[in-house]
Amino acid sequence: MPHFSFLIPHSTFRKYPLSICCIVLIWILSLTPIFPETPFDDVAFIDKWTHLVMYGGTCSVIWIEYLRSHTRLDYEKLFFWAFLMPILMSGLLELLQAYCTGGHRNGDWLDFAANSVGVTLGAVFGLVVNLLFFKKGK
Secondary structure, eight states, X not given: OOOOTTTSOHHHHHHOHHHHHHHHHHHHHHHOSOOOOOGGXXXXXXXXXXXXXXXXXXXXXXXXXXXXXXXXXXXXXXXIIIIIHXXXXXHHHHHHHHXXXXXXXXXXXXXXXXXXXXXXXXXXXXXXXXXXXXOOOO
């Protein structure tokens, strides 16, 4: 397995393997130029629901992996890495779609809003999971 420790420390890979996979998958899906048609294309706002689920799911995974590998919560780190950074990444990806995909993808403010709502729901989910199952950080 290749080592990318020049980008991300090995301990981060060990603590957050699923989170890293979700983030890489979001980057790949966001910058893929063309998607095939699906039976869900006729569902109203399916694209926005997809964004909400992708970012909500990713942030939920980040929270669960954080809770699993830490004994005390650091709310500043959680705010930065599990809330602010995914929203900023979302904005960056929307800008890249708008300006760097040769017109194959479009940046969309509503996609950014759906991503942000997903991140927020993921954070709420993480807090609830902490209260119900981990009871840390008190």
